[in-house]
Amino acid sequence: MATPEDAQADDGSDGRLLLLSDEDNVLVARQPISAGETILVTGVPVHIGKDILLGHKIARQTIAESEKVRKYGAPIGSATRAIALGEHVHVHNMKSDYTRTHIIDASDEEKSR
Amino acid sequence: MSRQSDVKATELRGYPRSDGRKGIRNVVIVAYLVECAHHVGREIVSNFRGKDVHLIGFPGCFPNEYAQHMMERLCTHPNIGAVLLLSLGCESFNKFSLSRIVAASDRPVATLTIQNNGGTLSTIEDGTAWVGEQLEALKAAETVPMRLDELVVGTVCGGSDGTSGLTGNPAVGRAFDRLVEAGATCIFEETGELIGCEEIMADRATTPGLADELRASVAKAARYYATLGYGSFAPGNADGGLSTIEEKSMGAYAKSGSSPISGIIKPGDIAPTGGLFLMDVVPDGEVRFGFPNISDNAEIVEMIASGCHLTLFVTGRGSVAGSAISPVIKVCANPETYRKLAGDMDVDAGRILEGDATLDEVGTEILTLIMEVARGTKTKSEHLGHREFILTYKSFEPIGPACLPTAA
Incomplete structure (x- = not known):
């Protein structure tokens, strides 16, 4: 498994993104990326529509519905719909292959309190 | 008092107990x-x-x-x-x-x-x-020399986020590798947060029988949590970028380091030798008393019951937990959280993400801190008076012989 110091994606992606394994189809934000920025993901410019927080994932390639999402070189769940290159990959477009993920519906403003 | 030849004996001192173990607190x-x-x-x-x-x-x-x-x-x-x-x-x-x-x-x-x-x-x-x-x-009370191989260290993670598996957990893994090499006993958990890691974990077992037991312990956890309808996954985990239990598991698994796995113990079992042990915290038999561990402190208490002198607690979202009986060293994986809660955190592992330290450097820092805390230095949670404690109902069968190949 790659370590943060050698995992900076050297595939033409923004320096704030980590590639943890060559087999992965997601990149991990090691620093926040702001909404409105256009960043490179594997050399392709991608417009970021919503803030990407530290530790969150974006798609390194298009991911088909039902395809496994891979991080650390291992499957971490399946896509629940098609995911575009550069899109935020999270509970809204992927699910566990074991037990469902419990989330609380609240706004970002409510969560900051 | 005679000096022992082992140089490590001069490094620590402990309170001697009648069963041969030594305490780092009294x-x-x-x-x-x-x-x-x-x-x-x-x-x-x-x-x-x-x-x-x-x-x-x-x-x-x-x-x-x-x-x-x-x-x-x-x-x-x-x-x-x-x-x-x-x-x-x-x-x-x-x-x-x-x-x-x-x-x-x-x-x-x-x-x-x-x-x-x-x-x-x-x-x-x-x-x-x-x-x-x-x-x-x-x-x-007098203290006597204590060797590093007499030390028992547990690790738990809680309030995890997308940084836990990148910095805090692998840094603890580095510290664990060096402790195991020095003959100490290291214990990691928990089977409900190793779902999806069963095969890579089984590859590290010292015997094929133990590999089967490792797979079985995770399968038991998956069944148990499926019956309860929730994985070992809190909403804060998702806020921090983790999407599924298997993603959380991959990060949690990293705190076990890369040493061979010497056995499986259940809460309260004392590991028979030094080495790396998995604690199987999920009850045996049908689901009876509810969630295996209702919150992080229940896991810390189980580590202590198995003799841990101190517990390494990795957090991303920012747990402030401590514990009764044994000190808790808090390793903060997320640099933003560290800046918000520095008064509660012992180690700033998140600086790895900002290019200010390597995993090995933070691993060494954790190891040094373990030695200092074992010599009596108080952790942040000890200073703050954190002494959380939870014990609830469970039921276990005794561990099978294949779980502890070195004890035979």
């Missing part, structure tokens, strides 16, 4: 044996603010073999110097057996039964007087 424990005695215990302990007097207990009135065994292990933990048991008088907990076991360990022990002791006020007075005497007596 705590007076006040233990209530049913919730009805909790208030009296809390009042007694409140008279010793800032002193090493900790409150633990079991709230239930129904008997439970696991809870009885856990209390025996906790009250005879090497960090414990004296034990006060608080009974209401009509509960199911076997205080007689617990008292005999503590006495047999050569520790001072007293039992106060509220119904036979004139009620709340006089029990608080008598308990306070007894604890005060023990604290005075413990001042004279």
Whole structure:
């Protein structure tokens, strides 16, 4: 498994993104990326529509519905719909292959309190 | 006192106990044996603010073999110097057996039964007087050299986020690798947070039989949590970027490091040798008493019951937890969280993400801190007076022979 110091994606992606394994189809934000920025993901410019927080994932390639999402070189769940290159990959477009993920519906403003 | 030739012997000192283990603290424990005695215990302990007097207990009135065994292990933990048991008088907990076991360990022990002791006020007075005497007596306790291979260290993660598996957990893994190499006993958990990691973990087993047991322990956890309808996954995990239990698991697994896995133990089992052990915390049999561990402190307590002198706690979202009995070292994986909660965190592992340190450097820092805390330096949570404690109902079958190949 790659370590943060050698995992900076050297595939033409923004320096704030980590590639943890060559087999992965997601990149991990090691620093926040702001909404409105256009960043490179594997050399392709991608417009970021919503803030990407530290530790969150974006798609390194298009991911088909039902395809496994891979991080650390291992499957971490399946896509629940098609995911575009550069899109935020999270509970809204992927699910566990074991037990469902419990989330609380609240706004970002409510969560900051 | 004769000096031992082993250079590591000069590095640590511990309080010698009759079972051969050594403590890095010398705590007076006040233990209530049913919730009805909790208030009296809390009042007694409140008279010793800032002193090493900790409150633990079991709230239930129904008997439970696991809870009885856990209390025996906790009250005879090497960090414990004296034990006060608080009974209401009509509960199911076997205080007689617990008292005999503590006495047999050569520790001072007293039992106060509220119904036979004139009620709340006089029990608080008598308990306070007894604890005060023990604290005075413990001042004279001598320490002896303690080797690194006599140290037992646990690791737990809680309040995890997308950074936990990148910085805090792998840095703890580096520290674990070096402790295991030095002969120490290292324990990691928890099977409900290793779902999806069973095959890569089984590859590290020292025997094929143990590999099968490792797979089986994770399968048991997956079944257990599926029945309950929730994984070991909190909404804060998702806020921090983790999408699924298997993603959280991959990050949690990293804290085990890369040493061979020497065995599986269950809560309260003492590892037979040094090396790396998985603690199987999920109850056996049908789902009976609810969630295996209702929150992080229940896991820390199980680590302590298995003899951990201290626990490494990795957090991303920002847990402020400490524990009764054994110090908790908090490793913060997320640099933003560290800046918000620096007063609660012992190690800033998140700086790895900002290019300010490597995993090896933070691993070394954790190892150095373990040695300092073992020598008596207080952790942040100890300074702040955190002494959380949770013990609830569970049921376990004894561990099978394939789980501990080195013990045979």
